[in-house]
Amino acid sequence: MGPKKLKSVSYAKYGYIFSIPFVLAFLIFTAYPIFYTAVIGFTDLKGLGKTDFKFLENPLQNFEAVWKNPSFQKSLENTAIIWICNFIPQILLALLLTAWFTNQRQKLRCQGAFKVLFYMPNIITAATIAILFNSLFGYPLGPVNDLFQMLGIADGPTEFLRDKWTAKGIISFIQFWMWYGQTMIVLIAGVLGINPALFEAAEIDGATSRQVFFHITLPSLRTIMLFTLVTSLIGGMQMFDIPKLFLNGGPDSATLTVSVFIYNQAFSGSYLYNRAAAACMILFVIIAILSGILFYLLRDKDAGKLKKQMRELKKAQKAARRAEA
């Protein structure tokens, strides 16, 4: 036993050694910049090329200014609206397609090809997609306008991108279009991970496809759906490429998101690094709180379920004992 123990002790140091690059890179390129961003939030740092700063007398001045800034409030509201309008249809369509693609009684052909095509927009540069859609919805000349007139939906050209809600709607649609394929593939993988015995039992009991979906598939997907929700939410809160390049936050700030607000504060002429840093921190706190809530809900329910099961088990044992007696 002696030598073996010695051996494991001597190898343990490699666990530390091999982790050093990761830890160093994380400290330098993530931890320190976050800390530095937080510090800048309390200072007077602004102006192109400036790096020196002094702390403000009222340390929360930037945070207050950003929080009360109508543009920032607007950007929070826009981010939330765009995210909700993209996520709800996205998860619903992904669930519908998952139900279709995993239906054992009615197998669809060409599933592989459909998956490849549905996922495709996700891999294409978002910057390109933003500008492509800007051209597609062009006024007075543009493919969408031509299509609408060809189908008789509209008589003359429509200036889609002037309307605030249409602009928001198109961005939500782009996000939805880019992500539903990914969500669908993840959900299908989740369904394939469910114990097949459950489906077989349901089949023997004569359950319909609908019953199987709502009573077996959907409850089993809860964890994966919550995970999708969290990742989508965090991704949605940072939405930058599409709103920035589609209409640069316009028309009239209707598509200004938090990330575009941060970028514009710091890099589009005004160089208000301190304000932008404060906005970053506010965004960070919001994301942390939201994902904290979601993870809490997720964990709590599972723990609760386990407790319930244990209770039922005890009850059953008691009943069995009573029956024996």
Added chain:
Amino acid sequence: MRRESTLVGRTVSKTIKYIVCIFLAILSIMPFWIMMMNATRGTYEIQQNSISLLPSTYLISNFKVFEGKAFNPLVGFKNSLIIAGGATVLGIYFSCLTAYALVAYQWRLRQPFFTFIMAVLMIPAQVSGIGFYQFMYRIGWTNSYLPLILPAIAAPAMVFFMRQYLLGALSIDIVNSARIDGANEFYIFNRIVLPIMKPAMATQAIFAFVGSWNNLFMPMILLTDKAKYTMPIMVSLLRGDIYKTEYGAIYLGLTLTVLPLFIVYFALSKYIIAGVALGSMKE
């Protein structure tokens, strides 16, 4: 009678499913198809009718519009290739190394370190953007590729994936027998463990590469020298007024920026779809 009606019902429901799927497939293809066709069409043609399912003959004259302008797809391609390539290689190698440390060795901070990686898995790059920019500006690293490549060394999500893979694929016996043969730990990792991880490396490489290639926020903040612009920044130039009337050229520019991605995607789509499904198994 009943049997017949359910049969009809089934056929109808199946037809509806196919119609929806085909509609969605067209929705995926159509914008890119119009883009590629218009890339070959002249401005006048596009003005007459901006939807065409067939190509035309103005490809070369559209290309000439870019001459002497800031939009240079070749430069963007080269720069993006360096950055995405570098970030992918570093990210893959060091993620494997970190994952190996988490799986193969018994050390006291192993579990806390893993918990830490899970906790920082989702920190978005945007929240540190201002501090990162100021930090890089101070050390003179703006207009350098290093701040876009080196952070890839710490890729928590990739470490997580590699760890999951390694837990199933690594047999500690192989490692031990190599130790008996006198191999040192670095040699074992590079020559024995890395080859085992090839399938996981391939999947993650695709996503790492595409992610880095498509990144806009950080390069846009850090790179101001036009010769260093990445592909997504090049794309953003197409919004400028110079191209407002050159419809064909805009579509051609967009096409050139995504052509490499299309080639990669359709060549590797099987692995990519499998990778997306695999990445979801975070339990």
